Amino acid sequence: MTPANNRAITALFRVFGEKEAPISSDRTRLTSLGGMNRQEALTLAILIPATAVVGVGEQLTLLCGPLVGCLLAVPAAFLVLQLLPFLLNAKSPSVQWGLWLLLGVSWALHRCQTEGLVGLFASIWIAIGVISLAAKLVLAWQASMNWRGSLGIFWRTLVILIPHAMAIFIGYRFGWPWGLLCAAAVAGFFCSAILNPSSQILGTVTCKTSPPGILITIDDGPDPTDTPLLLDVLDRYQTKAIFFMIGEKVRAYPTLAREVIRRGHEIGNHTLSHPQASFWCAGPWRTRREILQCQQIIEQVTGTAPRWFRAPVGHRNLFTHPVAQALGLHVMAWNRRGFDAVERDPCKVLARILPELTGGDVVLLHEATPIAKDVLTAILTRQQALLNPSHPRCPDGSASSQASTPDSAG
Ligand SMILES: [Zn+2]
Structure with missing residues (x-):
C-alpha cells in the first residue's frame, strides 16, 4: 500500500504519492534528502504560490478596491513568498513543510466560509490537512508494525483487543446491531490483513525482486522424489532458488537439505509442521515455537540459518512479524502462482503464471506434486526467453542464464 521510499517529504505524498518518481537531477535545497517526489513538487509549487496570490489579493481588494487589489496581487504575493521561508525556517524539510501545512490549514479554517476562489482554495487546504x-496515522501504524519481539507482541495484542472492546461498548451503548456492524468491520479488516499473503498492513512483506531475473521459490520440501529432480533442472538452467522448507521434513531428510545448500541455493523457514489450517489464528507462543524450531533444525542440519520466512499458504497471523523479526527473518510472499499444489494439470498452472511473467517476479512453486518438474522447466524456459530474447528456445545446458539469485530479493 505504501511506498517504502518515494522520496516524498510530506506524509501525504509518502503514503498516497506515486511510488518511484524522484526528481533525480534537482539540486535545490528542497532535494537535499536525495530528490523529491515529482507529484509532491508539482503540487506544492503550484498550490502555495496560487494560494498566496488569492489570499493576498483578497486582502488588497478589501483595502484598496478591486482594481488595485488585482493589479498588486501577484507582486505582493511574490514578496510574501520571499519573506515566509524566513519565518517558517526549519532544518528538517519535513518540519518545514509541516509548518507550511499548518499555515495553509490555519488560513483555510479562517476563510472557509468565504465564497468564490478564496473559499475554493480554503476547501483544498482543509482537504489536504485531513x-x-x-497519512500521518498510516505512517505511525507502519512504524508500530516494525516493533519486534515482546513489545511488538504486546502492541499487537492491544491492537486486536481495543477495537473489539470498542465494538462491545458501541453495542452496549447504541444497540447490538451497531455493535455487530463494528465487530464485522474489525473482523473484515484483520481478515484482509491476515489472509492476503501480499498485504503490508501487518508488516513488510517482500513480493518482488530486482529485474531482469525472476526469483523461483519452492515450498513444502524437502521431498525425496522431487528435490533431486528440481535441483537438476535448476542446475541445467544455471538458476538459483529459495527452497522454503518445513522443519519436520528437514529433520526427516537432512541429506536433501544439505544438498540444496551445497548446490548454491538458499533455504527459507516455512514453519516446523506447516499448520496451514490454523497458523493464521495461532497465538504468540505457538507462532514462536513453529518458527523458532524450524529455524533451529535448518541451522543444525545445514549450518546456515535461514534469512527468509514464508507462512503456510501465505496466511500470516497477527504475531508473525514481531516473532520473525526477532529471529532475524524477513517475510516473503510472491506475486505469481499457479496453484500447483492443488492443480494436477501443468498446462492450467502455467496458464496462470506465464502470460504475465516478467522480470522481478517472485514465483511460488511447490515440491511433492506430480507436476513440479514440468512446471519448473517451463518457467525457466520462459525466463531464458525473457533474459535472452534472441535465444528464446530451451537451452541444452551450455548457455549461461542471468537468473535472479536470492541475494537480489527484497
Ligand atoms: Zn507451504
Whole structure:
C-alpha cells in the first residue's frame, strides 16, 4: 500500500504519492534528502504560490478596491513568498513543510466560509490537512508494525483487543446491531490483513525482486522424489532458488537439505509442521515455537540459518512479524502462482503464471506434486526467453542464464 521510499517529504505524498518518481537531477535545497517526489513538487509549487496570490489579493481588494487589489496581487504575493521561508525556517524539510501545512490549514479554517476562489482554495487546504492527518496515522501504524519481539507482541495484542472492546461498548451503548456492524468491520479488516499473503498492513512483506531475473521459490520440501529432480533442472538452467522448507521434513531428510545448500541455493523457514489450517489464528507462543524450531533444525542440519520466512499458504497471523523479526527473518510472499499444489494439470498452472511473467517476479512453486518438474522447466524456459530474447528456445545446458539469485530479493 505504501511506498517504502518515494522520496516524498510530506506524509501525504509518502503514503498516497506515486511510488518511484524522484526528481533525480534537482539540486535545490528542497532535494537535499536525495530528490523529491515529482507529484509532491508539482503540487506544492503550484498550490502555495496560487494560494498566496488569492489570499493576498483578497486582502488588497478589501483595502484598496478591486482594481488595485488585482493589479498588486501577484507582486505582493511574490514578496510574501520571499519573506515566509524566513519565518517558517526549519532544518528538517519535513518540519518545514509541516509548518507550511499548518499555515495553509490555519488560513483555510479562517476563510472557509468565504465564497468564490478564496473559499475554493480554503476547501483544498482543509482537504489536504485531513488527508495529511490520515497519512500521518498510516505512517505511525507502519512504524508500530516494525516493533519486534515482546513489545511488538504486546502492541499487537492491544491492537486486536481495543477495537473489539470498542465494538462491545458501541453495542452496549447504541444497540447490538451497531455493535455487530463494528465487530464485522474489525473482523473484515484483520481478515484482509491476515489472509492476503501480499498485504503490508501487518508488516513488510517482500513480493518482488530486482529485474531482469525472476526469483523461483519452492515450498513444502524437502521431498525425496522431487528435490533431486528440481535441483537438476535448476542446475541445467544455471538458476538459483529459495527452497522454503518445513522443519519436520528437514529433520526427516537432512541429506536433501544439505544438498540444496551445497548446490548454491538458499533455504527459507516455512514453519516446523506447516499448520496451514490454523497458523493464521495461532497465538504468540505457538507462532514462536513453529518458527523458532524450524529455524533451529535448518541451522543444525545445514549450518546456515535461514534469512527468509514464508507462512503456510501465505496466511500470516497477527504475531508473525514481531516473532520473525526477532529471529532475524524477513517475510516473503510472491506475486505469481499457479496453484500447483492443488492443480494436477501443468498446462492450467502455467496458464496462470506465464502470460504475465516478467522480470522481478517472485514465483511460488511447490515440491511433492506430480507436476513440479514440468512446471519448473517451463518457467525457466520462459525466463531464458525473457533474459535472452534472441535465444528464446530451451537451452541444452551450455548457455549461461542471468537468473535472479536470492541475494537480489527484497
Ligand atoms: Zn507451504
